[in-house]
Amino acid sequence: MxxxxxxxxxxxxxxxxxxxxxxxxxxxxxxxxxxxxxxxxxxxxxxxxxxxxxxxxxxxxxxxxxxxxxxxxxxxxxxxxxxxxxxxxSHLTIFHALMGAPLPGNGDPYDTGEIGRDGIKLFCAITLGAGKLPSRWSSTAGKDYRKAYDKQIARGKQPAPGTTGRLAQDYPFKTVRDIALRHIPLLKSVEGSGHxxxxxxxxxxxxxxxxxxxxxxxxxxxxxxxxxxxxxxxxxxxxxxxxxxxxxxxxxxxxxxxxx
Structure with missing residues (x-):
């Protein structure tokens, strides 16, 4: 234009x-x-x-x-x-502000205490980016997760305990979704919010x-x-x-x- x-x-x-x-x-x-x-x-x-x-x-x-x-x-x-x-x-905080709702948690909404924050963060990023709740992990999400995991190992850094580099195994989608929606319920309102x-x-x-x-x-x-x-x-x-x-x-x- x-x-x-x-x-x-x-x-x-x-x-x-x-x-x-x-x-x-x-x-x-x-x-x-x-x-x-x-x-x-x-x-x-x-x-x-x-x-x-x-x-x-x-x-x-x-x-x-x-x-x-x-x-x-x-x-x-x-x-x-x-x-x-x-x-x-940032985007999660802005979304809550636009909806007039307080951000859950105490400084880190991705830290639920139930599962690794990386899984919750990824679920939130996909939801806010797509404007609706996802129904599964996409193949792209899985590849990006594996790439980041391999980079950590190549740099000599220790990945999170118990993780394998396979997104569906490390963070089972249904488990992550249920935990994310319990701790950050406003995610259910992304679709149709106008934001x-x-x-x-x-x-x-x-x-x-x-x-x-x-x-x-x-x-x-x-x-x-x-x-x-x-x-x-x-x-x-x-x-x-x-x-x-x-x-x-x-x-x-x-x-x-x-x-x-």
Missing amino acids: SVPNTPKVAKLAQEVHQINGFLRQQTFEGMAFDGLFRGFNQGDYPDFDWNKGGRLYAVGDGYQGLDKVEKRPLIRFNGHETVEVDIRA TWADFQFLESQVLIQAMKSLIEEGVTTLPLHDSLICPRIYSENVSECLVRCFEDIVGVKCYIKIK
Whole structure:
């Protein structure tokens, strides 16, 4: 679709120009940086108003395409080692906020105490992404799970005790579904709620962009990873507080943060 010349589009573009202008003055090691762009989705939908998707992407994939275990930890901003400040269960938290329901659990809704959190997290991601409850594990989910499992072993990391790399065996679908719906019952309302992954991504992107702009005023360099910000370790607490504040401003609820 062609990009209209409207005040709203001009404001969205100016935000990206502002962020890129600051970032191009910084020094990066362990990565290439050719700028960021904002990609919107569902432009042909009747209710599209530059409010679907909207994530910031690195031009040419760049640092976002680096291996998160072997490559991204080597990134340096202005000579400083970096960490990732992650919004935990971002889309699940946003969905609960849009539905006016409190997020279950105490910091980690995927930790049910009944089964490994990876199975619950995967079930939630598939449900929110598809906009309805799945009826089984897809072959793609099984392949992705096996790939991640094999990567752990190749890196010398110990997978979760008792796991085999076979999704259906490690996390039997019916068991995971029953536990997930018992602990996170709002998942039953995803279909027909009127809220989709594109809405979750938009609000999430608004949070990250507001946080990045606020941190620029403090001279703090950050780069987006969809639901997290890479930042110098020395500023991780500042970035955490800023993300929580911006999330509450835009979404209306507090979020939980993990520094990794």
